[in-house]
Amino acid sequence: xxxxxxxxxxxxxxxxxxxxRPSIWSTLRAFLRMEFIxxxxxxxxxxxxxxxxxxxxxxxxxxxxxVSGAGARPVGGxxxxxxxxxxxxxxxxQGALVGFGGLLQQAFMRxxxxxxxxxxxxxxxxxxxxxxxxxxxxxxxxVALMILGIVLGANLDYGQMLGFGLLIALGxxxxxxxxxxxxxxxxxxLKSQPILVVYGLAASLLAGSVFSVSQLPLWxxxxxxxxxxxxxxxxxxxLLMDNxxxxxxxxxxxxxxxSLFSVIAFPIGLWLFRRSLEFARKMGLLSxx
Amino acid sequence: MTNTVEPSIAVDHIGKIYYPTPGWMRALxxxxxREPVVALDDIAFTVNPGxxxxxxxxxxxxxxxxxxxxxxxxxxxxxxxxxxxYDATRQSASVRSLVGWMPGxxxxxxxxLTCEENLRFHGRLQGLKPKAIxxxxxxxxxxxxxxxxxxxxxxxxxxxxxxxIQLARALLHxxxxxxxxxxxxxxxxxxxxxxxxLITDIVAERDIAALLSSHRLEEIEALQTRMILLDRGSIRYxxxxxxxxxxxxxxCVELTFATAAAAATAAKMLDSGIAAGSAVNVDGVTVRxxxxxGTTQGVVLAQLEPMxxxxxxxxxxxxxxxxxxxxxxxATAGPAPSTPEDEQRRQRRQERRREREGEGRNLxxxxxxxxxx
Numbered sequence: 001x002x003x004x005x006x007x008x009x010x011x012x013x014x015x016x017x018x019x020x021r022p023s024i025w026s027t028l029r030a031f032l033r034m035e036f037i038x039x040x041x042x043x044x045x046x047x048x049x050x051x052x053x054x055x056x057x058x059x060x061x062x063x064x065x066x067v068s069g070a071g072a073r074p075v076g077g078x079x080x081x082x083x084x085x086x087x088x089x090x091x092x093x094q095g096a097l098v099g100f101g102g103l104l105q106q107a108f109m110r111x112x113x114x115x116x117x118x119x120x121x122x123x124x125x126x127x128x129x130x131x132x133x134x135x136x137x138x139x140x141x142x143v144a145l146m147i148l149g150i151v152l153g154a155n156l157d158y159g160q161m162l163g164f165g166l167l168i169a170l171g172x173x174x175x176x177x178x179x180x181x182x183x184x185x186x187x188x189x190l191k192s193q194p195i196l197v198v199y200g201l202a203a204s205l206l207a208g209s210v211f212s213v214s215q216l217p218l219w220x221x222x223x224x225x226x227x228x229x230x231x232x233x234x235x236x237x238x239l240l241m242d243n244x245x246x247x248x249x250x251x252x253x254x255x256x257x258x259s260l261f262s263v264i265a266f267p268i269g270l271w272l273f274r275r276s277l278e279f280a281r282k283m284g285l286l287s288x289x
Numbered sequence: 290m291t292n293t294v295e296p297s298i299a300v301d302h303i304g305k306i307y308y309p310t311p312g313w314m315r316a317l318x319x320x321x322x323r324e325p326v327v328a329l330d331d332i333a334f335t336v337n338p339g340x341x342x343x344x345x346x347x348x349x350x351x352x353x354x355x356x357x358x359x360x361x362x363x364x365x366x367x368x369x370x371x372x373x374x375y376d377a378t379r380q381s382a383s384v385r386s387l388v389g390w391m392p393g394x395x396x397x398x399x400x401x402l403t404c405e406e407n408l409r410f411h412g413r414l415q416g417l418k419p420k421a422i423x424x425x426x427x428x429x430x431x432x433x434x435x436x437x438x439x440x441x442x443x444x445x446x447x448x449x450x451x452x453x454i455q456l457a458r459a460l461l462h463x464x465x466x467x468x469x470x471x472x473x474x475x476x477x478x479x480x481x482x483x484x485x486x487l488i489t490d491i492v493a494e495r496d497i498a499a500l501l502s503s504h505r506l507e508e509i510e511a512l513q514t515r516m517i518l519l520d521r522g523s524i525r526y527x528x529x530x531x532x533x534x535x536x537x538x539x540x541c542v543e544l545t546f547a548t549a550a551a552a553a554t555a556a557k558m559l560d561s562g563i564a565a566g567s568a569v570n571v572d573g574v575t576v577r578x579x580x581x582x583g584t585t586q587g588v589v590l591a592q593l594e595p596m597x598x599x600x601x602x603x604x605x606x607x608x609x610x611x612x613x614x615x616x617x618x619x620a621t622a623g624p625a626p627s628t629p630e631d632e633q634r635r636q637r638r639q640e641r642r643r644e645r646e647g648e649g650r651n652l653x654x655x656x657x658x659x660x661x662x
Contacts, residue, residue: 021382022416030413033406034399041401111396115458118360119414120386189317282364284307287357 022121027129035103035133053141054148057087060210061152074212076243081156084149085240086209088142089233092168095138096175097200100131101183101193108190114286123277124270127180135172160239163251167239170258171232177262178228180269187276190285203229214247231257295374296335297466297498298359303368305329305354305522328354330522331368336498338465341489343509344502346519347618352502353393355519356470359500360390372466386415389459393471393502395451398443404430404454405439408461415462425461433457433487449480456484460491467492469501473508481508506610520618530610538613539567540580541606542589551599552576562592577606 039046064072064079075082107113107130116126150156182195206213206220207229213221224230235254237244280286305328310320329351336342344352357363358370361381370377372384399407405426412422430436433453443451452472459467472488473481485508492499503509509516510530518526518533526533546552556571559578568579580589586603593600 021386022414026413026416030410033413034402034410037406038399038401110400111392111394112399114362114392115390115397115411116414117362118385118388118390119411120382120416121414122382185317188314191318194317281362283310284354284357284363285310286362 022119022125024125024128027121027125028132031129032133032136039133039137050141050144053091054145056210057084057145057148057152060087074214074245074247076237076241076245078155078241078243080149080152081154081241082212082237082245083210084146084152084154085156085236086207086233088146088149089168089171089236090142090203090207090209090229091145092139092142093171093175093229093232095134095136095141096131096172097179098193098196099134099138100127100176100179101186101196102134103130104183104186105191105193117277117286124274127183127270127273128176131176131179135176139168139172155242156240157242163239164236167232167235167251167254167258170255170262171228173262174228174232174258174265177265177269180273181265184269184272184276187273187280188285199227203227206230207233208247209233212245212247214245228258228261231261294337297338297373298336298500299371300332300334300355300359301369301371302331302333303329303355303358303365303370304331305351305358305363306366327522329358329365332519332522332524333368334517334524334527336466336500338498339493339496341492341499341501341512341514343512343514343516344500344519345506345509345516345614346502349521350519351522352519353470354522356390356468356500356502359384359468360388361385386462387464387466389462389464389467391455391459391467391469391472393474395443395448395455395475398451398454398458400443403440403442404435404446404457407443407454408458411458412461417462425463429457429461432460432491449476449484452476452480452484453487456488463495465495465497467497467499467501469499471502471504473503473505478505481505482511485512506614510610518614518617525617534613537617538608539582540584540586541608542578542580542586543602543604543606544576544578544589544593544600545602546574546576546596547599547601549574551596555593555596555599558593558596559589563588574601579608 060083061080064083067079072079104113107116117123121129146154146156178195178199182193182199185195186193202223206216206224207227208216208224209229213224213230213234216224231249231254234244234247234249235251235258238249238254239251277286307322307326307328309322309324310318314320328349332351332355334342344355346352354363358365359372359377361377361384364378373387375383375387377384399410402410408426408429409422412425417425427436427439430439433456435450435453435457438446438450443454446454452475456469456472459469467488469488473484476484488499488501489512491497513530515529516526516533517524526537544552544555546555552571552574556569556576556578559576560569563580563584567581568577570577578589586605590597590600590603
């Protein structure tokens with residue numbers, strides 16, 4: 001049977017319920033609601049995950065009892081405040097970093113991904129919408145960590161919270177971009193996030209969440225400057241601590257670098273994600289993992 | 290008379306070749322195929338509003354690939370597919386808002402969510418207004434007979450109910466085109482019959498163009514609709530079942546004899562006479578014989594004239610559709626090559642089996658079932 005479609009003109013829908021092209025907001029709401037229901041289905045997992053995330057601060061609190069005087073000089077003399085900011089910021093950024101990739105992997109494994117992709121949502125909106133719940137949880141986690149730090153005796157400058165909020169927002173944008181870049185590779189590898197593995201190792205070593213970047217050898221410190229975590233953590237310390245120690249980073253420099261990073265990495269991440277999706281579509285990789 | 294109805298689905302000589310992943314990618318993930326696989330080879334058909342077209346074919350025939358091209362999950366290597374006039378590759382977002390898709394796998398449902406939450410989720414992704422979502426969720430659940438299960442989570446549903454909720458999801462935004470990939474694959478025959486009746490009614494009522502695939506040939510026969518036979522990516526037949534029977538079917542006669550010895554003798558006579566080269570089967574006292582076109586029962590009886598006294602009954606048998614299709618497909622030797630999607634489905638089946646086995650072991654050990662996310 002031979003068919004020629006070139007003469008067929010696109011037809012508009014003439015019936016059906018009231019609708020518009022799905023907005024970012026409606027897509028965001030869909031994923032937030034879905035993730036919320038999933039999360040509250042497992043209250044014990046949620047409670048233990050939160051508890052586990054607080055443990056490093058408790059450990060650091062006791063290590064801080066040992067490190068005092070000259071030992072604490074590189075961190076400004078107040079190790080608890082230093083590490084509260086370091087671990088709190090890292091926890092906040094963690095959700096943005098791994099959220100999208102994690103949910104994408106889960107959707108691959110459960111077989112949900114294709115049903116998301118056949119909806120008329122622009123494919124570049126999906127990473128943002130799918131990442132939001134993890135991002136909110138990460139921020140919640142980081143705030144809980146910082147509150148625990150304050151309860152244990154950390155001394156933060158509360159007058160600088162607005163600037164801190166700006167730094168966190170920029171940090172979240174930058175790490176989301178890295179998360180999307182990594183998820184783009186996940187679209188092709190189907191099971192691992194090699195970029196995040198490398199980045200996670202680098203961030204834990206180089207960004208200085210539990211020690212000062214000044215303690216790193218100079219050549220490693222150069223790598224530290226390439227990671228957004230470094231700017232958020234050390235910019236936050238400059239804002240919230242009286243004496244941030246021997247590695248001081250000005251708030252302005254941190255904001256500038258993070259802004260530049262977000263402006264460059266975000267569109268690249270979204271573009272690469274779309275390209276990966278197109279390639280996976282062409283190769284027939286979307287249906288499995 | 291000129292037919293002015295514009296097709297809702299138009300597949301225009303599309304081809305699809307799955308290639309092995311390029312060398313640079315194999316460092317990231319092993320390739321699932323070693324040689325290029327032709328999944329579709331220049332297929333063309335149309336589906337009009339209000340029409341149900343059933344795609345039938347063995348595994349690897351290209352059914353799912355055709356569907357995936359139409360919903361934008363993969364792209365054709367050549368040719369063009371349109372839905373309501375929109376190009377399925379280049380205008381994918383427009384196409385996706387016009388198609389209701391029901392995948393063959395109920396894992397695509399969000400298991401922890403209730404039926405109504407599943408539908409709300411997709412309503413939001415479809416861009417429905419909040420009030421429209423609530424109205425459509427209620428209406429669609431009633432339509433598929435799940436109004437009473439609106440607040441049940443998917444985990445609590447039977448396979449038949451899950452198939453219905455998948456159909457509800459496909460219908461939620463009242464699309465003009467439905468694409469149903471083995472909609473009855475996981476349900477029992479009674480539930481399958483009810484589901485197909487429901488689909489038939491909805492298609493007629495809403496003037497929807499529906500494309501569905503099924504392995505259950507009795508269902509295709511019951512649907513009494515247009516059928517496309519796919520084989521190794523090519524269309525072997527496109528038309529209604531009766532025309533196919535008229536064109537391809539051959540008369541089949543079943544004779545019962547007084548004794549098994551008489552049946553065996555008669556079979557030999559037929560095999561060396563009018564049924565030479567055709568199938569003659571003996572089962573005890575029964576001989577079943579597929580005859581060449583145009584052969585009547587009278588010719589058979591004339592051939593068996595010396596044995597007329599031994600014949601107890603003579604019946605003309607309608608051959609089952611599966612037998613007819615097996616004969617058509619039998620002309621192509623060997624199994625069809627598997628596509629990456631076939632391979633992935635096979636892996637998923639194996640994983641599910643392993644999961645079930647694991648659960649079985651857990652149940653034995655733990656004494657009570659554990660829920661899975």
